[in-house]
Amino acid sequence: MSMMYSQAAPGDDPLGIVAQGLSRRFGAVHAVQHIDFHAPPGKVTALIGPNGAGKTTLLLMLASLLRPDAGTILIDGRDPSRDPAAVRLRIGWMPDSLGVWGSLTAREILVQIARFYRMPEAGIRERAEELLHLVHLEALADQPARVLSRGQQQRLSLARALVHDPSVLLLDEPASGLDPASRVDLRNLLRSLAGAGKAVVVSSHVLSELDEIADGAAFVSAGRTVKQQSVLEAVQHGRRYSVSALDHAALVAALTGFGVEFRPEAGPRQTVSVFVTDDGAAAALLAGLVQAGVGVVSFAPAAGALEEAYMTMETERR
Numbered sequence: 001m002s003m004m005y006s007q008a009a010p011g012d013d014p015l016g017i018v019a020q021g022l023s024r025r026f027g028a029v030h031a032v033q034h035i036d037f038h039a040p041p042g043k044v045t046a047l048i049g050p051n052g053a054g055k056t057t058l059l060l061m062l063a064s065l066l067r068p069d070a071g072t073i074l075i076d077g078r079d080p081s082r083d084p085a086a087v088r089l090r091i092g093w094m095p096d097s098l099g100v101w102g103s104l105t106a107r108e109i110l111v112q113i114a115r116f117y118r119m120p121e122a123g124i125r126e127r128a129e130e131l132l133h134l135v136h137l138e139a140l141a142d143q144p145a146r147v148l149s150r151g152q153q154q155r156l157s158l159a160r161a162l163v164h165d166p167s168v169l170l171l172d173e174p175a176s177g178l179d180p181a182s183r184v185d186l187r188n189l190l191r192s193l194a195g196a197g198k199a200v201v202v203s204s205h206v207l208s209e210l211d212e213i214a215d216g217a218a219f220v221s222a223g224r225t226v227k228q229q230s231v232l233e234a235v236q237h238g239r240r241y242s243v244s245a246l247d248h249a250a251l252v253a254a255l256t257g258f259g260v261e262f263r264p265e266a267g268p269r270q271t272v273s274v275f276v277t278d279d280g281a282a283a284a285l286l287a288g289l290v291q292a293g294v295g296v297v298s299f300a301p302a303a304g305a306l307e308e309a310y311m312t313m314e315t316e317r318r
């Protein structure tokens with residue numbers, strides 16, 4: 001991908017996003033309250049939280065599209081309120097819906113956006129072509145955007161966010177509406193964009209997917225940052241494992257004998273879940289079950305690391 005349109009930040013400026021103490025109210029609603037958020041370059045950072053937690057409000061502020069009531073934002077070391085033009089050149093923003101312009105074709109939209117960014121006219125067609133290829137929309141390039149399916153519009157929206165080769169990407173629910181193959185494509189694309197040194201921020205509810213994409217996560221709840229941690233750290237806090245065996249009664253007897261707490265899982269198969277503190281404890285438990293003669297059929301993390309951390313956070317809040 002051409003790096004022509006992104007300039008490196010000068011000197012020792014921190015790259016990526018560094019936001020501190022961000023707050024924003026809408027009337028009586030405190031959508032975002034004193035949030036700290038950090039998204040380093042070269043990493044995918046997930047923004048996770050329940051409906052109405054303030055994720056979109058936070059992303060809009062980071063994208064310089066909404067002014068915070070309080071707090072500071074630095075994008076590649078630049079303050080969006082002082083230097084909005086420089087910040088917008090560095091940011092690629094993918095909203096949770098494509099928005100207007102339904103009568104233009106996918107190609108026309110990309111060309112138009114490139115002109116907005118004042119890219120040299122000579123390179124624009126080629127750039128549009130490159131992006132249509134990247135998001136697999138070549139065959140639909142000349143259809144009006146309104147006839148594209150939700151998933152195709154999402155892909156066009158992603159291409160639109162990448163037109164000017166930004167160094168920071170803010171993606172609001174990018175996987176929503178995508179079919180399984182497109183989700184895999186998205187995952188690979190986001191990993192490769194991070195690999196190219198961009199700071200990638202993804203908000204999503206689909207936590208199991210984020211495990212595969214994200215290096216770290218910020219958990220937001222009721223407008224506040226609950227915690228920000230790496231996916232590795234999330235795993236280190238212990239997690240639930242799902243276990244099933246040929247003989248369910250034997251499994252239950254062995255767990256009871258070991259003094260391991262377990263609970264039955266909902267679902268069609270007889271599976272129990274147990275809490276283990278770390279990978280070593282999981283391995284030891286599996287070895288113990290096998291030694292006790294239990295025919296273990298499955299033994300695996302019950303949920304992804306981020307989902308586990310999210311559920312723990314939700315339980316702690318209640």
Ligand SMILES: Nc1ncnc2c1ncn2[C@@H]1O[C@H](COP(=O)(O)OP(=O)(O)OP(=O)(O)O)[C@@H](O)[C@H]1O
Pocket residue numbers: 026027029030031049050051052053054055056057058
């Ligand atoms: N323009 C607005 N005017 C009034 N209230 C708003 C506005 N935008 C957001 N809010 C409120 O601020 C809170 C946070 O909304 P936000 O859209 O940021 O949440 P979210 O985490 O993105 O939610 P979701 O996961 O459902 O998209 C909500 O209570 C919402 O109703």
